[in-house]
Amino acid sequence: MGIRIPGRHNSNCRCTDERVEMAIDGALSRKEQERFLQEVKLCAYCSDKYEREKSFKQFLSSKVSRKALSPSFISSLKEKIGKQPGHHGRFMS
């Protein structure tokens, strides 16, 4: 087991920037993710990086504006589809 030195990689650390990003994006298998979370605790540098990247992703998700279409847009869309060749007329519901 290595020693945590702030701001530096633990000498035994096997984390890479790529693995940190895969972890925050949910791209590791469950087993890999568990192993990663154990390993990251032993390296101050990676643990810090992991927390910052995770926060950044959450920050973006919470700040970027989401749009909503009006019900009239959806009604008009259904109407247009109802007029398409091959359609039997009125769109159900």
Next chain:
Amino acid sequence: MQENGNQEEQIFSEEFLPHADALYTFAYHLAYDEVRAQDLVQETYMKAWRFIRSYQKGTNAKAWLFKILKNAFINEYRKKSKRPHSVDFEDFLAYHDSEDSSYKDLDLNNEIFQDMMGDEVTKALNDLPVNFKTVILLCDIEGFTYEEMSAIIGIPIGTIRSRLHRARNMLKEALEGYAANLGYTKS
């Protein structure tokens, strides 16, 4: 015949329409214009209806619709662009490859980032080149997996990962720029 039609309408209503707002958000950030974004969403649904028989019920409707919308946007973008799109993008990558090798650390605990309005973050995102903006929107806003993004954009997973890494760094730089303009400097 009528039964097939009803089944298709059911797929459309139950599997396609629930993604309308997500598609609109994606289209809006790509086009940065509400009217164009609505046109893109409409075009997407019209195409989805036309090709509904090639869609397999219960599969990934959201990824399928996002792919249609992305293609519609790219076609429109290429028509409007004077220079071929790929040249712009490759020039841009060559420039950024020379200076982007590691993570940029952004201190989100800094009060300026906590106070930053959604509009400023949205603007920073919308200012990114379209290929970079796309991966951020798909991954960080819509939660698609690398595999799904690869299918939507039509590029290998390795390219998705490197593009996402660059895009995040570029966005952090832009946000730091905002903070600096507002009088906050890097600690």
